[in-house]
Amino acid sequence: MATRGPLTLGILASGTGTNFVAIADAIDAGRLDAAIRVVICNREGASVIERARSRGIETVVIPHRDHPDRRSFETAVVAAMNAHGVELVVMAGFDRLVTTTLLTSFPQRVINIHPALLPAFKGLDAQSQAFEYGARIAGATVHLVDDEMDHGPIIVQAAIPISGSDDAETVRQRILAQEHVIYPLAIQLFAEGRIEVDGRRVHIRGEAQPTPEAHLISPLPRR
Ligand code: GRF
Numbered sequence: 001m002a003t004r005g006p007l008t009l010g011i012l013a014s015g016t017g018t019n020f021v022a023i024a025d026a027i028d029a030g031r032l033d034a035a036i037r038v039v040i041c042n043r044e045g046a047s048v049i050e051r052a053r054s055r056g057i058e059t060v061v062i063p064h065r066d067h068p069d070r071r072s073f074e075t076a077v078v079a080a081m082n083a084h085g086v087e088l089v090v091m092a093g094f095d096r097l098v099t100t101t102l103l104t105s106f107p108q109r110v111i112n113i114h115p116a117l118l119p120a121f122k123g124l125d126a127q128s129q130a131f132e133y134g135a136r137i138a139g140a141t142v143h144l145v146d147d148e149m150d151h152g153p154i155i156v157q158a159a160i161p162i163s164g165s166d167d168a169e170t171v172r173q174r175i176l177a178q179e180h181v182i183y184p185l186a187i188q189l190f191a192e193g194r195i196e197v198d199g200r201r202v203h204i205r206g207e208a209q210p211t212p213e214a215h216l217i218s219p220l221p222r223r
Helices: 018-028 047-053 071-083 100-105 128-131 168-191
Strands: 007-013 033-042 059-061 088-091 110-114 139-142 154-161 193-197 199-204
Touching: 007 071, 007 168, 018 033, 018 047, 018 168, 033 088, 033 110, 033 168, 047 059, 047 100, 047 154, 059 100, 071 100, 088 168, 110 168, 128 139, 128 168, 139 168, 154 199
Parallel strands: 007 033, 007 088, 033 059, 088 110
Antiparallel strands: 110 139, 139 154, 193 199
């Protein structure tokens, strides 16, 4: 049976691009059977652009401000994704809400990473929201994108403890480190064809069962 080639990715980014780097590194390390065909950025000068270019990855800057509305902007994004043969759209530090224009062009093939354990702490500064709320466990979520903000079916989550010695920045950094682990993991599940969406729930074929001691407690019990 002909083996399919690597899953082709289109990255949608707006800022620093550390999730893009984590995905590109996973591909280079042979941990992710994918190929980044294009990085599309809506903000000129964003550092993700140089990070992509320095890796020889095609970049397209489409300033959303150049478009009269979301439909026009997303039509340009879809055209660029299709021109590069993208199969999976990966939003990585992308700061715009998307609409059906993008979503109908890539049904069940647009994913995002959010730095909180959805459905908690949707929206901006989710890491600080969790810290200020006094949460003792926070984390990150990779989810399918639908037409509501931070709402689509959840694919992968990772949790981190928050301790009394933390501040908003240490929490943000600890979450970010987990983002860089779970995003390549989630994309590899797509590459292996193991993702099955059933309403709100995502079934992962061949998923390992949680072990009884697989939990996270914060604060840790005294040894
Ligand atoms: C990350 O915390 C991501 O979850 C959020 O934006 C932050 C920066 O992402 N969406 P990146 O470094 O630009 O990938």
